[in-house]
Amino acid sequence: xxKEVDRLEHSLHYFFTDKxxxxxxxxxxxxxxxxxxxxxxxxxxxxxxxxAERLFQRFxxxxxxxxxxxxxSLVNQTTLSSIARELDLGGYxxxxxxxxxxxxxxxxxxxxxxEALIAAIYLDSGLENCGRVVExxxxxxxxxxxxxxxxxxxxxxxQEFSQARGHKLPEYSVVxxxxxxxxxxxxxxxxxxxxxxIDACVGSSKRSAEQAAAKEMLKSIEDAN
Numbered sequence: 001x002x003k004e005v006d007r008l009e010h011s012l013h014y015f016f017t018d019k020x021x022x023x024x025x026x027x028x029x030x031x032x033x034x035x036x037x038x039x040x041x042x043x044x045x046x047x048x049x050x051x052a053e054r055l056f057q058r059f060x061x062x063x064x065x066x067x068x069x070x071x072x073s074l075v076n077q078t079t080l081s082s083i084a085r086e087l088d089l090g091g092y093x094x095x096x097x098x099x100x101x102x103x104x105x106x107x108x109x110x111x112x113x114x115e116a117l118i119a120a121i122y123l124d125s126g127l128e129n130c131g132r133v134v135e136x137x138x139x140x141x142x143x144x145x146x147x148x149x150x151x152x153x154x155x156x157x158x159q160e161f162s163q164a165r166g167h168k169l170p171e172y173s174v175v176x177x178x179x180x181x182x183x184x185x186x187x188x189x190x191x192x193x194x195x196x197x198i199d200a201c202v203g204s205s206k207r208s209a210e211q212a213a214a215k216e217m218l219k220s221i222e223d224a225n
Contacts, residue, residue, distance in 0.1 A: 008092050014121055014133050021124050023094075025116040028109060029182065030096030036116035039123075043115030046122050050134045051075050054142060072153060074141055077111040077208065083137050084110035089117075108204045154214035158192065161221070167193040170217070172210045175200045190217045195224065 005022055009015045016022045029035040048071065055070050062070070073079070084090070090105045093113055122130040135142070158170050176187040187200040190213035198216050203209030
């Protein structure tokens, strides 16, 4: 594992003083009791703060709502898993037998591991060095088109669509939940006044399933017009 860790450190342009931190960050809960769940919890908050700080500094005229949407578009499972794949993070993860069969390539696993890695860097050398790594990882996305970064999420778009027409707010209902408590799959259906219901959409959390359902409903509305 030492050579693999060295390669990852070179990709991050960061070298750990305490190697046990990076090993823990790369250990999925399926591997054993000593895993990256606690680091992921901490990393989620640290990453949210560091991205928010950089958005605040760059977009000096943006109101609170726009900044919140920008942060949401950057700190989410899709973006984090994409960055993790750029680092080939899945190849470094320590996984249990069942997860090894997936190759560690599930979005949720990759996003959680990246957050754990951010927390590990913070604990190893503090917020300033952690901020440098985050800025490097998110550089291309932070420099992207502000209109793209500011794009509202599907639930917000759908809510505004309904409000603009004086309709009731969209309703979301969980129609089925599958899997163990630590690895559940949610099926959510969305209904909007005046439009037919769509098939249930899937997500690894209730929130992500609702976003997927809202996105499909927006497509359905667009096709109907």
